[in-house]
Amino acid sequence: MTSEATLPTTSASPTARQLWTRSRGVLLAVVLLLVGGVVIAVVRSSAHHGRLDPRSADPYGSHAVAALLAERGVSTRVVTTLDEARTAAAPDTTLLLAAPDLLTRRQQDRLRQATQHSGGRTVLIAPRTSLEGLLPGVSAEDPTPGFESLLEPGCALPAARRAGTADTGGIRYVTVASHADHCYPSDGLPTLLRLPAASGSGDTVVLGAPDILYNQQLDEQGNASLALQLLGSRSHVVWYLPSLSDTSATASGSRSFFDLLPPGWLWGTLQLFIAAGVAALWRARRLGPLVPEKLPVAIRASETVEGRARLYRKARARDRAASALRSTTRTRLAPLVGVPLAQAHAPEALLPALSAHLHNDGQSLHPLLFGPPPGDDAALIALADQLDALEREVRRP
Structure with a gap:
């Protein structure tokens, strides 16, 4: 035998079973993350589909309100752009903003200019951040912990007194206007405000919760009465549902790809990056000198x-x-x-x-x-x- 003689060798490469054992935990986590994302998206999509839409018969839709208004001779028309909403503002029209906080500051200013002298009624549903642009002088306060949604009128507004108890509990409002009607107070602050316009012929109604407009809650307490009186004071109701197709959201009339992404996706992407960074720190090689340690026992x-x-x-x-x-x-x-x-x-x-x-x-x-x-x-x-x-x-x- 010479030095060139060799013995049978065995491979040191990991087998398929070893690779599966090492990677199955990460693969399982990725699968669970994807499944969880799909489930959450489906649940949220089904929960928000048709919310406050007068064409929707879903529990959180508002088709029942529109049907009752039609029986009383009040027409309901849905618009999805700011230009349509501004054009529709008129003395015989109630303009309802289903999601005022989705409007940009530029849209808020343009809409306020169109409605403050229109002579009609403007109804804002649960506004918070948009109050500065749509209704200067009014600020929002968060509901108190464990708040009661069913409230008493507590004011002299005829529509509220006739409706009686209603599900208006939610966001509360503060205003310095002395001529405003403060109704349905929760812990001393109203959840429904009515502010007459400076011209004297129109007004603005701020509602702290949309519950009285939902199909599933319309027949409870005085919800139907209050909704019909607030929306039926004029012969026409224009229901403004902001949409992504509205080019008035930007000054140039165009939107980038990121403008079309909902905020939830941005937060989800940030969480994924954070999770990837934590995983990298967990699995990364630890650099630095070896630290000698006196072993407590003898090792073969x-x-x-x-x-x-x-x-x-x-x-x-x-x-x-x-x-x-x-x-x-x-x-x-x-x-x-x-x-x-x-x-x-x-x-x-x-x-x-x-x-x-x-x-x-x-x-x-x-x-x-x-x-x-x-x-x-x-x-x-x-x-x-x-x-x-x-x-x-x-x-x-």
Whole structure:
């Protein structure tokens, strides 16, 4: 047997089972995240579909209000753009804003200019951030914890007194206007405001909760009476539902791709980036010097060697592993062929002695004992096998 002899090798590459074991946790987390996102999207979509839409018969739609108004000779028309809403403002029209907080500040200013002298009625449903642009001088207060949605009129407004108790509890409002009607108070602040226009012929009604307009709650308490009186004071109702197709939302009349994305997607993307960063910190390699530690128990040499080999494999340090194997082999071979340990790592001293001992030319020993590091794990295992074979050949009598 010569130094070129090799033994059967085994692959150090991870098997498919090992890869599945390592990655199944991450894959399961990704699948759960995707499924959860789809479920939440479906639930939210079904919950908000047709909300406050007079054409929708869903529980949170408002088709029942529109039907009752039609029986009393009041027409209801849905508009989705600001220009349609501004054009519709007239003395014989009630303009209802189902989602005033979705309007931009520019849209709010333009709508206020069109309605403040129109002579008609404007109804704002649960406005909060839009009050500064639509109704200066009025501010919103959050509901108190555990607030009661069913409230008493508590004012002299005829529509409220005739309707009686209604589900108006929600956002509360504060105004300095002395001529305003403060109705349905919750902890001292009204949830329904009526402010007459400066011209004297029109007014604005601010409603802190949309509950009285929902199909599923219209037949409770005085909800239907209050809704019909607030919306039926004129012969026409224009129901403004802001939409993404309205080009008036931007000054230039055009929207970018990001303007069309709902805010929830932006927050969801930010959470995904944060989760990816946390996962990277969790799985990243820890850099820094090794800290020596005195072991409490003695560890067998075989366990130490195996543990160090695993570290080399995990770090893909094939060059260090090959250097350690070759250095140890040279150290053991030098005394066997009569070379001092001080010259064991010198090719010019070790290789001739090995050639003489093995009776060969020694040309194949130089790349084996002093060659470059192996290119992959299989080559590293082959190198270890060849070094073992060489040492056995030298030790054989």
